[in-house]
Every structure is written in structure tokens, then in C-alpha cells.
Amino acid sequence: MTETNTTTTELIKAGIVGTGYAASQRADTLQKDWRSHLVAISSHTLTRAQAFAQTYETSFIDSWQQLIEHPDIDVVFICTINCDHGVIARAALETGKHVVTEYPLSLNPSEAESLIALAQAKGKLLHVEHIELLGGLHQALLQFLPKIGKPFYARYVTMVPKKPAPKRWTYHPELFGFPFKAALPHVHRFTNLFGQVASVSCQSQFWSNCEYYKACLCNGQMRFQNGLIEGFPLTISHFCN
Template sequence: MEAVFIVNFGIVGCGYIAGKHANALEQIANARLVAACDTDLKRRTSFEEQYGVSTYENYDDFLKNPDVEAVIICTPSGSHATLGEKAAHAGKHILLEKPFVLDINQGKNLVELCKSKRVKVGVVHPNRVKTVVRALNEAVSEGWFGKITHASAVLRWNRSSEYFNSAAWRGTLELDGGMLFNQAIHNIDLFNWLLGPVDEVFAYGATQLHKIEYEDVCVCTLKLKSGALGMIEAAITLYPENLEESLAVFGSQGTAVLGGKSLSKIKEWKFSKFSEADAKIQIDQLNNESDPMGHKVIIEDFIRAITCNQEPLVSGEEAMKVLYLLNAIYQSIKTNQPVKITTDWSENM
């Protein structure tokens, strides 16, 4: 009988997203939630009562718990690098909620530190395992589109003043990072994963409605290394509620558009290799198939990375690719110039 390795997890940051991880861990046979950490007494107490785990106010004390083998970091984005480095030094595997980190040098340092400490580092991008996204990945990978000519990633959402006022870190550059790091990161990750790498970007960003430190609207054009062109549009100014999150790919032999308020349905699915009737059957099947529980799939994959000594679905190095892209977009907004995507460790990626 094959041995089952149980991985003990601790969660730092007991806010809304931590609940998704805790609920996912309860459904995984070879995972156990053993501890949590938060500086806020009310959140800490509520989490302890709901999930029955020991909780800590002090992160260093939390990391000293010998039962904690892997840490899930669910704190504001700007704290990820520091908390991740401390976890790595403590010999803990690290699963970070999106985004990975906000700064390229911090990201590089964390990836290299995790290598030297022989711990795994992964990033939570559950949209990669959505049913329709997996289908689009197959279509791109198998060459159904022929020559891909252009593609787009669009996020048209609403974030209210109440949302930004709900926590002091929201809307700040230091801890929130920007709309592209927070709301649009999943769609940008999918665009880069499916169609990248990107060669050059030119972007405009503006703060149109919200009293925040960063953009609430951004439009970006992209040149891909494949020769295709691309467009990213992101906004959190939509009235009165979220309108759509979409991803579209166009080629000489195919057209595909995924949409809905949260990228959940196929809107267009036409390929020369399929008849119209066959394509309709595929659309109906995919649109009626339930999505897997994204956080559960991500954690199960991370457990395999630990127990089988393999890379997680979105490793630190994989997440760095999006970080370089976002850095170039923000640089273009700042300079009003096209910006090439450059890395100084591309050989390692």
C-alpha cells in the first residue's frame, strides 16, 4: 500500500481569502491546517473558533511552530516578500496568494532564497484550472488557431469607495500595488501563460474616479515575440457592477472568446478542424461542466510539488514572468514610451 504523506499548513493573514484556503484544506485528505497568524485579535479569534487551530499574533512565533511545514501567505501584497523570506529562512514551503510580490528584485531574491533553502514556492492562480481556460490552453498548445494574429485580455469590473475604505492598505501603492497587481493579475497571467512571451508594451493608465494612489483604468498594446499583437484593457470603474472578464484569441484557422463576469463561459469557439455542429457540442459541454474548486486544485498541486520534489503549477520563476511584464507596463505609463520586456536572468526562466 502506497504511503500517504500529510503536509501540515499554516495560514498567515486571516481575512476573506484565508477562508477559501482553510475550506479547501479541509477537503484534502493529505493536508492539515495546524496554525494561523494575524495581528488583528478579532480576525484571529474568529478564525480560531471556526477552524479549531492554534493562532498567533507574532509571525516569528508562528514560524517556530515545528508542526507547520508549509505557509500560505494571505496578507496584503506589499508584505509578501518579507513574510516569504522569513518563512524560507525558517525552512517552510511557501504558497503565496496573488500577486507573487510587487518588486522585481524582491521576487528574484525570494526565488533564489527558496532554492538555496530547498523549499518550494508557489503562487495561487486558480483561473488556470477553470474548465474553459483548460480548453483554450489545449487549443493554443495543439495549434488549432493556425497562425495566431492577435489576442486580448479584458477586465471591466466595479470597485466601490466602500471597498477601498474597508481596509487601510487598499488603494495604496506600498501594500496594494495597483489595479494590474490586484484585480487584473489573473487575466494578465493567463494572457502571458497562453500567448507569451511579450516583447514590447505601450500603455496608458489613469485614475479616473477613485481616490486611490494608483490607476483605476489602463489600456495597453503589446507586441508578442511570436509576431502576434495583443491588447490588455482593465478598469475598476464600471457602473453599477462587474460587467465582464474576457480573453480572446484570433488566428488564421480559429477564433475563441471566453467571457462572462468572471471568465466562466465560452462565447465564441470556431476552428477549421471542427464542423459548426461539432464546435457547438464542445461549447455546450464545456459551458455546462462545473469548474473545479480552484484553491483546492492549487493546494493539491503544491502538495505534490513538496512530496514529489517537482515544481508547482505556478512556481516563483513562472510568476516572475508576469512581474516583468507588469513592471514594463507601469514603466510605459510613467514614461509615455514603448518599453521592451527585459530580464537579466531569462536563461533561468
């Protein structure tokens, strides 16, 4: 027998802050599941909000502050610039909403810890999306790592070439955050595999152009308590004008 939705009271009513790729993936998933309903979205840019709302046949709200106050919304999906994650999550939790946010939870570790405590005190869901741990690559590592013996060195490289470097928020230090914070899920792959980190060292260089950087090069190294050394180079953008 096919299960169908019979009453609107069963619906999880959601609001989305943001209109980018992550927001579109959330909207697609919400609309495909009969247990959920996308009530409204908000964005920094009105024209993007209007276009997004039209695509997904939902309403748009002028600001995220108004969205989290919406009485018909149960859960807020945060899919906007990194620097706003913490403040939106706190406001939503204090309003009594459940929260699902893209990584990072906050650019400030102390604020992230306080948000976890707030969610526990309020009895609300606070989920930070780390989809890499669910992917085929990581699952294969988990499966075959015990078969290769004890590793002593691991390396992870991320390169994102763009020419010319776009003036997007991901190239703005204050909006995006330090690259290794923004790349937290990649780091999380190794902590999930190898456990506690004993020490961390890092060097970075940025090629700036007013508020935005044209390129950055970050090299980090983590030493794990089990003796493993992990090199973690991260390159974003390009090295020419």
C-alpha cells in the first residue's frame, strides 16, 4: 500500500535563508518529500529571492529576520554567507525554530559551542551539514582503511582555479572566513577517520585586490594522537591578473 499525506498537520514547514546552490538543493529535497512544505525563502538580493520563489512556487520574505519570525515555519535552513550563520542560527533558536545550517556553524568556535548549548536548552534540532562523510569516497576509506595497515601519513589537496577571480563572497575574507574554517568538512574527514588531533600548524598567503583576494595559498599540517601526520594544502583561485 502506498503511503500518502492525509493532513497538513503532519507537514514539516520550512523556511530557507539563501538562494544559491545549497539553497536550491534544500528546496528540491523539501518539495519532493510529502512530509515537508517550503513556506518561504529570503535573500540579500530581492531579484534573486523573487526568481527563486517563482521557480519553487513559494513566497519570498524581505529579510531573514522576518523569515524566522514567521509563525508557520518550524525549521530554518541557513544557506547564506558564512559570516551570518551564527547570528541567524541564534536568532532562530531563540525564536523556537529548529535549525539546519550549512557548515560552518559559526566562524567563531566559542559562539558555535554556545549555539550547541542553546539548542540543547531549548530542546531544538541543530544540524550542521557535513555531507562529505556520507559520500562514496569517505565510505570507501572507512571500509578499506583497516586492510592497508596503520597509516603514518595522509594528504588532502583542494584546488579551485578561477580566471579571472570572481568578486564573490567566497573570495571575501570577512564574509567567507579563513579558508580552513570554510573547508571544515574536508578536515572533518580526517578527524572522523583518525580521531583526536594533537597539534596543528599552518602557513597562508593571500593576493589581495581591495576587499577581495585574487588568490590564496594555505598549507596546514595536523598531527594526530595516534601518530599520523596529515598534510592539508588548499589553493583557491589563480596567480595571475
